[in-house]
Amino acid sequence: MKVYVWKHSGNSYKLRVLLALIGVEYEEVMVNFRMHEHKSADYRKINPRGQVPAIVDGEMVLWDSAACLVYIARKFGGKQWLPSAPAPMAEVMNWVSLAGNEMLYGLQYARRGLTRGICSAGTVEQMQVNGRIALDVVEARLATQDWLALGHPTIADIACFPYVETAPEGGMPLAPYPRITAWLARCKALPQWPARWQT
Secondary structure (H helix, E strand, O other): OEEEEOOOOHHHHHHHHHHHHHOOOOEEEEOOOOOOHHHOHHHHOOOOOOOOOEEEEOOEEEOOHHHHHHHHHHHHOOOOOOOOOHHHHHHHHHHHHHHHHHHHHHHHHHHHHHHHOOOOOOOHHHHHHHHHHHHHHHHHHOOOOOOOOOOOOOHHHHHHHHHHHOHHHHOOOOOOOHHHHHHHHHHHOOOOOOOOOOO
């Protein structure tokens, strides 16, 4: 299986975390954003959106981080990471959806606005509003349990982790969120949890 990633991409980091926790061997292909490889004609044959991550596993080609997490979890991880029963699966997917909405358009886009000067979803202040909604939801959830879904680590935690961890880079400090801070530490303490790529 080939996994196409970029070292500054939180969505790429999600896949790297899950693959490491499960212990899946794969070929990592670094797509160089600085050289605009993600917009090349060859790469767009794999991911027509011109983004990372993407997975090629035999004839299967996936190019959305949520879809990639689901695929890896169900193919390699058994039911721990994503159950097959409707109710627990939906509980996990609630959080995967949050990661692709308020976290992406809030936490990540505010970070991109402040660090790279790219504001594609409103002003930084507007994006921070969405980001704080996401942080408030996660902090409230963690008041009653250690993990976001099902009482143990799942792809819910992995999907939400990268942009929550980097929220301060988007002007949203985590000091007001002690439960989130403790949850981030619990995640990183899981066996085989990989560090972010060095820049």
